[in-house]
Amino acid sequence: MENCKHLEQVTIRFAGDSGDGMQLTGTQFSNTSALVGNDLSTLPDYPAEIRAPAGTLFGVSGFQLQFSSREIHTPGDQVDVLVAMNPAALKVNLRHLKNNGIIIANSDAFSARNLKLAGYTENPLEDDTLAGYQLFAVPVTTLTKQALVEVPLGVRDKDRCKNFFALGITYWMFSRPLDVTLQWIDEKFKTKPNVAEANKKALNAGYNYALSTEIFTTSYCVLEAKSQPGLYRNITGNEALVLGLITAAEKSGRQLFMGGYPITPASDILHYLSRYRHFDVKTFQAEDEIAGVGAAIGASFAGALGVTASSGPGIALKTEFLGYAVMTELPLVVVDVQRGGPSTGLPTKTEQSDLLQAFYGRNGEAPVPIVAAQSPADCFVAALEAARVALTFTTPVMLLTDGYLANGAEPWLIPDPDTIPKIDVPVASAGQEYQPYARDPETLSRKMAIPGTEGLEHRLGGLEKENITGNVTYDPDNHDMMVHLRAEKIKRVAGHIPRPELQGDAEGPLLVISWGSTYGSVFSARDTLAREGKTFSWLHLRWLNPLPDVLDDVIHNFKHILIPEINAGQLIRIIRDRYLVDAKGFNKVRGLPLQTGELVETILTYL
Amino acid sequence: MIETLAQKEHKYTREDFSSDQEVRWCPGCGDYSILAQMKRILPELGVKKENIVFVSGIGCSSRFPYYVDTYGLHGIHGRAPALASGIKLANPDLTVFIITGDGDALSIGGNHFIHLCRRNIDVTVLLFNNRIYGLTKGQYSPTSERGKITKSSPYGSLEEPFNPVKLALAAGAGFVARSVDRDPKHLEAVLLEAAQYNGTSFVEIYQNCNIFNDGAFERFTNVKTKFDHVLYMNNDDAYRFGREHEKQLVWEDDRFSVKEWREKDADHAEVHQPETISDARAIALADMDGLDERPLPLGVFRKRDVETYDTLLTKQIEEVKKTKGQGDLKKLLHAGNTWQVK
Numbered sequence: 030m031e032n033c034k035h036l037e038q039v040t041i042r043f044a045g046d047s048g049d050g051m052q053l054t055g056t057q058f059s060n061t062s063a064l065v066g067n068d069l070s071t072l073p074d075y076p077a078e079i080r081a082p083a084g085t086l087f088g089v090s091g092f093q094l095q096f097s098s099r100e101i102h103t104p105g106d107q108v109d110v111l112v113a114m115n116p117a118a119l120k121v122n123l124r125h126l127k128n129n130g131i132i133i134a135n136s137d138a139f140s141a142r143n144l145k146l147a148g149y150t151e152n153p154l155e156d157d158t159l160a161g162y163q164l165f166a167v168p169v170t171t172l173t174k175q176a177l178v179e180v181p182l183g184v185r186d187k188d189r190c191k192n193f194f195a196l197g198i199t200y201w202m203f204s205r206p207l208d209v210t211l212q213w214i215d216e217k218f219k220t221k222p223n224v225a226e227a228n229k230k231a232l233n234a235g236y237n238y239a240l241s242t243e244i245f246t247t248s249y250c251v252l253e254a255k256s257q258p259g260l261y262r263n264i265t266g267n268e269a270l271v272l273g274l275i276t277a278a279e280k281s282g283r284q285l286f287m288g289g290y291p292i293t294p295a296s297d298i299l300h301y302l303s304r305y306r307h308f309d310v311k312t313f314q315a316e317d318e319i320a321g322v323g324a325a326i327g328a329s330f331a332g333a334l335g336v337t338a339s340s341g342p343g344i345a346l347k348t349e350f351l352g353y354a355v356m357t358e359l360p361l362v363v364v365d366v367q368r369g370g371p372s373t374g375l376p377t378k379t380e381q382s383d384l385l386q387a388f389y390g391r392n393g394e395a396p397v398p399i400v401a402a403q404s405p406a407d408c409f410v411a412a413l414e415a416a417r418v419a420l421t422f423t424t425p426v427m428l429l430t431d432g433y434l435a436n437g438a439e440p441w442l443i444p445d446p447d448t449i450p451k452i453d454v455p456v457a458s459a460g461q462e463y464q465p466y467a468r469d470p471e472t473l474s475r476k477m478a479i480p481g482t483e484g485l486e487h488r489l490g491g492l493e494k495e496n497i498t499g500n501v502t503y504d505p506d507n508h509d510m511m512v513h514l515r516a517e518k519i520k521r522v523a524g525h526i527p528r529p530e531l532q533g534d535a536e537g538p539l540l541v542i543s544w545g546s547t548y549g550s551v552f553s554a555r556d557t558l559a560r561e562g563k564t565f566s567w568l569h570l571r572w573l574n575p576l577p578d579v580l581d582d583v584i585h586n587f588k589h590i591l592i593p594e595i596n597a598g599q600l601i602r603i604i605r606d607r608y609l610v611d612a613k614g615f616n617k618v619r620g621l622p623l624q625t626g627e628l629v630e631t632i633l634t635y636l
Numbered sequence: 637m638i639e640t641l642a643q644k645e646h647k648y649t650r651e652d653f654s655s656d657q658e659v660r661w662c663p664g665c666g667d668y669s670i671l672a673q674m675k676r677i678l679p680e681l682g683v684k685k686e687n688i689v690f691v692s693g694i695g696c697s698s699r700f701p702y703y704v705d706t707y708g709l710h711g712i713h714g715r716a717p718a719l720a721s722g723i724k725l726a727n728p729d730l731t732v733f734i735i736t737g738d739g740d741a742l743s744i745g746g747n748h749f750i751h752l753c754r755r756n757i758d759v760t761v762l763l764f765n766n767r768i769y770g771l772t773k774g775q776y777s778p779t780s781e782r783g784k785i786t787k788s789s790p791y792g793s794l795e796e797p798f799n800p801v802k803l804a805l806a807a808g809a810g811f812v813a814r815s816v817d818r819d820p821k822h823l824e825a826v827l828l829e830a831a832q833y834n835g836t837s838f839v840e841i842y843q844n845c846n847i848f849n850d851g852a853f854e855r856f857t858n859v860k861t862k863f864d865h866v867l868y869m870n871n872d873d874a875y876r877f878g879r880e881h882e883k884q885l886v887w888e889d890d891r892f893s894v895k896e897w898r899e900k901d902a903d904h905a906e907v908h909q910p911e912t913i914s915d916a917r918a919i920a921l922a923d924m925d926g927l928d929e930r931p932l933p934l935g936v937f938r939k940r941d942v943e944t945y946d947t948l949l950t951k952q953i954e955e956v957k958k959t960k961g962q963g964d965l966k967k968l969l970h971a972g973n974t975w976q977v978k
Contacts, residue, residue: 064975209973262974272969279965286726288718306956308963311725311949315718316751323711323718323748327691328726330709335722353712443974446965480707480723480730483686488655488701490710500657501702 033204033250038097040105041199043192044122045114045135046083047076047090050192054112055092056438057196061209063263063440066253067096070404070549072104072622073436077293077376084138084146089121098252099556102404102549104437106624110202112195114138114169116147131163133198135191137170165244169194169235176234180227190231197235204250207232257442264441266405266434267297270364273412275308278334280413281420281452285310286328287336288321290343293376294432295366298338318346322363326350329359330489332456332479334416338364341383342373348390354425355395355515357489358466358475360454361425362415363397366435369620378620379432381545382596387427388574388603394512396519398422399574400526401429403548406441408434411571413449418522420454423474429573431595433622434546459483465499472525473518523575531579533566536586539635542612544570544600547593550623557629563636573600576607584608589635591615593623648679655705661696666817666843670764671703673820677828678704683731690733691720693740696771697764697843700735714745717752720759728946731831732759738779739769742798746778753807753836758944760830760837763800768849786848801937802922804838805915811837812918813936817844818857822868822934829936835944856932865926869935874905877931885930892920894929910939 041058043051052073059071074091081088095105107127113119115138126132139152153159154166173191180187193210200207211229218225239245264272278285289299289312303312311328315321322337329335337347344365354361367383369375387399398418402411408430415428457463457476463485466475478485487499495502496510532555543551548569555567566587568580584590585608592601593615601614615631617623653675661667678688688706692698694713701708707730711719716734724732734752741749741763752761768786769775775788779800783792804812811833815826823841830837842853855861863879875885876897885892887906918938926932 060973064973066975066977256977258977260970260974260976262970262972275963275968276965284726286722288722305963305968306953307960308965308968309953311953313721313725315721316747319715320718320721320748320751323715324722324725327709327719327722327724329722330719331689331723331726331730333722333726335726349712350715350718357709443969446969478707480689481687481727483684486686486706486708488657488690488708488710490701490708491712492710 034247036249036251037099038095038101039110039203039249039251040093040095040108041110041112042091042093042108042122042125043112043195044089044091044118045192046117047078047081047088048083049090049114050189051090051092051114054192054196055094057210057213058199058205059094059438060213060263061200061205062094062096063261064209065205066256067098067251068101068254068256069094069096069439070101070104071438072433074621075377084115084117084143086117086121086147089118091118091122093125096251098254100254100256102552103622103625106626110199112199114192114195116143116149116153119153120147120149126162128161129163131165132159133165133167133195135169135195136166137168167198167238167244172234172238173231176230177227180223180230182223182227186224187227190227193228193231194235194238197232197237198239198245200232201236201239202245202248204248207236256440259442261440261442263438264406265436265438266402266408266430267295267366267436268301269406269408269441270402270412270430271298271301273409274302274334274336274362274416275305275310276409276446276449277413277416277452278308278310279446280449281334281416281454283332283334283420283454285336286313286325286333287311287338288313288315288324288328289338290315290318290321292318292340292343294368294435295338295340295343295364297435298364298366318343319350322347322350322361326354326357326359326361329361330357330480332481334360334362334420336362336364338366340366340368341370341386344383344386345390349392351397351425352391352393352395353491355391355397356491356494358423359425359477359489360419360423362412362419362428363425364428364430367429367431375620377432379546379622380596380618380620381431381547381594382599382618383429384544384573384596384599385602387429394516396516396574397425397427398519398522398572399427399429400572401545401570402434403545403569403571405434405437405439409441409444414526414571417452418526420452421474421525422472422518422522423455423477424518429545431546457482457485459485461485463487464497465489466494467497468514471521473514473521520575522572523578526572528579529568529570529577531566531568531583533564535566535583537566538587539565539589539591539632540584540587541565541567541591541593541632542570542600542604543567543593544573547595547623550625550628551593553625554628554632557625558632563633565632565636573603580608584610589613591632591635593628595623648685650675650679652685653678653705655703657702659703660699662847664846665696666766666845667697667700667764669817669820670762670823670841670843671700673824673827674704676824677831680828681731681831687729688731688733689723690735691716691723692735693737693745694771695737695740695769696845697735697737698740714740714743715748716740717745717748721752721755721757724757724759724946725949728758728950733831734759734761736761736763738763738765738767738777738800742778742800742803750803750807753804753809753838755945756808756810756835756942758835758946760833761839762827763838763840764843765800765840766843766845766849767797767852768845770845770848774848799922799925800840802919805918805922805938809838810835810938810940810942811936812938813838814840814842814934816842816853816857816934818853819934826935833939835942856926856934865931867931867933869908869921869933869937872907872909874901874907887917890916890920892924892930910936911941913938
């Protein structure tokens with residue numbers, strides 16, 4: 030292509046009203062970029078209001094993605110290109126734009142009314158507000174209408190196609206093919222041929238407009254990333270998590286039972302699972318969060334793999350039942366898609382602030398294994414591991430993801446299910462001598478006896494159990510022993526989970542310890558510094574409880590320990606407590622992933 | 637449950653259902669009678685005991701599962717319906733009982749209770765109503781009468797009580813009945829009918845707490861008073877009561893009133909038909925508390941034939957499999973737009 034300027038990576042942000050279809054536009058750009066072989070990472074950033082009044086600042090919905098010819102794990106700090114469909118979108122997102130970054134603005138939407146709603150006294154497209162940026166003011170609405178003159182649709186319906194016009198411009202600008210989106214439109218609007226026609230026309234018109242007018246002088250190319258060979262698909266965290274659960278059910282020969290209650294940003298887990306009745310998946314939309322987890326525990330008792338999924342406020346409600354699952358020692362996967370808190374907090378924004386809730390949010394001594402996913406696609410592995418530990422150790426397991434992982438997407442190297450090992454579940458058979466609280470000497474898990482098994486009738490409950498028999502007892506020494514047995518069982522999980530790999534030297538000036546979705550930010554920071562010839566050691570924790578032995582081996586070999594988190598400092602307390610080290614935190618609680626640039630600056634102060 | 641009645645080879649006795657646990661209710665507690673009647677009806681169900689699960693919440697009544705030699709879960713306060721729903725939906729072949737109390741089901745677990753009734757999952761709920769909190773040693777409960785003097789209401793409680801039967805009817809339970817601990821024959825019959833019903837069956841059992849609320853139901857159990865204050869509802873029988881069945885209920889002006897029974901009423905008197913009873917009549921019966929001249933009804937208020945949630949779920953799974961085929965994990969993982977990196 031003429032004038033095709035090669036770039037290593039680009040960050041683009043689509044922004045408009047909640048009703049402008051920005052999530053859809055961003056998703057289309059992501060899927061197309063994935064199919065041309067770029068590595069990518071996305072960040073949907075939308076308001077909690079479903080349809081906020083048009084043109085308002087709080088109604089702005091954004092979708093950011095970074096696509097690259099290198100391995101990347103973050104949606105990018107600052108954006109290279111901002112597509113702003115109205116003044117509010119420009120106002121809210123301008124701070125994300127790099128100096129000299131590109132703005133594609135729908136000039137038709139910069140009316141007096143919209144300018145006022147966005148708090149502009151003058152039209153920023155016409156004064157010097159945007160000096161220092163490359164501004165492309167395009168009358169997107171008008172051009173879309175003109176392109177659709179012959180399509181028999183109403184004005185409103187035509188107007189709704191303008192996001193595809195804008196998408197067409199960006200496809201030309203970044204040399205993307207149109208066919209993936211054209212096919213998607215055909216499939217999506219199968220029953221509405223006029224709508225399909227209009228959207229396709231708008232997409233083509235946007236592309237041709239950019240191609241044929243003199244406004245855009247340069248188009249850019251981002252080459253294929255050199256990824257590991259294999260078959261890929263683009264996937265969000267919630268999708269990957271659901272596939273991981275279904276895989277775990279199949280590998281363990283258990284029926285998957287999910288008890289849930291709608292809550293942002295975890296609801297998609299319930300939605301997706303409910304589609305898979307033909308995999309014998311039973312979803313139960315309960316009357317509340319408590320009933321959701323209770324039904325899951327009941328299902329586990331009856332022999333299923335019981336799962337519940339929620340976010341912080343819902344997890345708080347489930348707390349009593351989590352302690353019950355600890356006491357009855359039944360398998361249970363509890364997914365916490367963390368969001369901004371406390372209380373209702375920031376429902377659609379990301380945060381890592383439920384770690385201490387996962388560790389300690391129960392009455393009594395009630396330890397549970399805790400696993401955290403590190404990227405959207407990694408939710409598959411994290412869910413599979415969570416289920417494996419829950420079933421093998423007959424225990425509830427907390428699986429932590431967050432709003433960014435849940436809705437963010439990235440390419441996923443699809444595993445071959447035949448290579449995934451089976452999960453053995455400790456279940457007693459009819460005719461065996463059965464003691465409900467007799468333990469496997471190695472894992473300390475107890476065998477379950479599933480209702481329907483002749484001769485193994487027994488009763489479980491939340492009252493303290495006598496060791497071996499499981500009878501109710503208030504004996505002081507027995508209680509002391511059981512408290513320690515339950516804790517020891519969770520410690521022994523350490524021998525059954527992959528050891529995290531220490532990146533870099535086993536001693537030196539700085540060890541960075543991270544968990545969950547900050548993986549991407551630390552990866553990028555290390556990548557950035559490596560180009561400057563600088564490095565640091567890094568340990569990313571998939572399992573937070575139990576902590577891995579490797580930490581005992583190396584943590585005292587470093588001058589500084591830095592723990593970046595999207596909270597006010599939670600893992601840092603656990604690390605300080607356990608290892609008596611003077612760890613430092615890097616904490617930003619803005620409802621967004623940590624910025625690589627800020628993290629790099631902080632790390633440099635320790636090198 | 638009905639189809640398993642044919643399984644004659646598993647004829648159990650009462651003793652087969654006694655667990656090895658020592659029963660720890662207070663001497664004289666009404667719970668003993670309920671446990672005894674339950675052990676009488678379990679062999680009648682023709683269900684193998686490994687297929688029976690008792691689930692309870694918290695409270696005196698909720699110790700019940702420990703005393704029956706079947707599978708059991710002693711749950712947490714108010715949440716037995718949640719556990720039981722999960723058990724029944726995971727394995728619809730199981731016969732599931734919920735044992736609960738007035739505080740457990742109607743106060744802390746009120747939300748779960750009404751949703752259980754509305755969903756019509758095939759479980760049998762036994763609510764032991766003693767109108768007091770016993771395990772926590774004597775506070776007023778959501779069924780205590782207004783003005784009740786208790787440890788937490790030394791000047792009298794200020795609340796109107798719930799009427800459990802009315803609540804279950806309104807929430808949509810298919811089978812709703814009431815019995816009383818001191819009438820073992822009646823209790824046994826009602827429990828058997830409830831357990832055999834396909835759908836959510838609810839039985840309120842008036843249960844005397846001889847420690848904290850002794851005599852709460854004396855009027856309905858004492859032979860000196862009960863004939864004048866209790867209506868035993870029987871299928872296809874007129875609403876007659878009194879020692880010599882000399883009184884009857886008559887539906888007038890949208891309510892039941894008491895009239896003298898005359899022999900000539902036999903051909904036209906309204907008879908009790910729980911399968912077809914209207915909501916208005918069922919609620920009107922539930923509204924009678926036996927404290928005025930109208931009697932307290934015991935027996936089955938309503939027994940509707942409604943498809944259960946568990947059956948519908950099984951059917952839905954079969955339907956989806958018919959159109960989509962049994963799920964294939966490999967295909968599932970490979971769904972959507974994929975691309976090959978070489």
